[in-house]
């Protein structure tokens with residue numbers, strides 16, 4: 469299966485929202501939130517396309533702390549029938565490259581502490597757990613991860 473990574477535009481909103489709903493229940497972004505993220509100036513959004521469908525997507529925001537910009541992965545989702553084929557890895561690598569091209573040297577993200585597939589993915593790609601986020605996802609705790617790009 470050939471997978472191409474392309475910029476995700478608002479035209480893909482319905483499909484991306486469908487995947488978001490397949491991937492998360494209570495924690496899913498609303499369609500309105502995804503629409504906002506796809507059009508925000510500080511956001512980078514990428515979609516993974518196969519011959520026949522959109523298989524997944526990633527959205528990152530460029531944020532600023534103490535006058536230094538960093539990349540913040542807001543969401544990454546791969547459709548259930550397309551997992552374990554390296555698609556999330558491709559999406560993350562490509563977004564890191566785009567952040568680096570903007571001169572950004574750090575990427576951060578949050579993940580639910582029981583989301584073992586995602587934690588494994590991030591650690592495989594060099595992200596390190598730097599903190600715990602108490603009750604970040606309602607009653608569930610989160611982990612805070614960082615990577616130097």
Ligand SMILES: CC(C)(COP(=O)(O)OP(=O)(O)OC[C@H]1O[C@@H](n2cnc3c(N)ncnc32)[C@H](O)[C@@H]1OP(=O)(O)O)[C@@H](O)C(=O)NCCC(=O)NCCS
Pocket residue numbers: 491492543544545546547550551552553554555556557558578579580583584585586588589590592
């Ligand atoms: C987490 C997620 C994005 C991974 O997508 P994916 O395309 O299947 O990931 P990849 O194929 O690139 O996996 C890369 C590596 O991550 C790890 N990994 C991914 N899924 C895993 C799983 N279910 N169990 C254990 N390790 C896993 C493995 O080390 C894998 O390498 P391998 O397949 O060679 O063993 C996908 O499962 C998903 O969309 N989950 C629901 C949404 C979500 O939780 N997003 C993250 C929110 S923080």
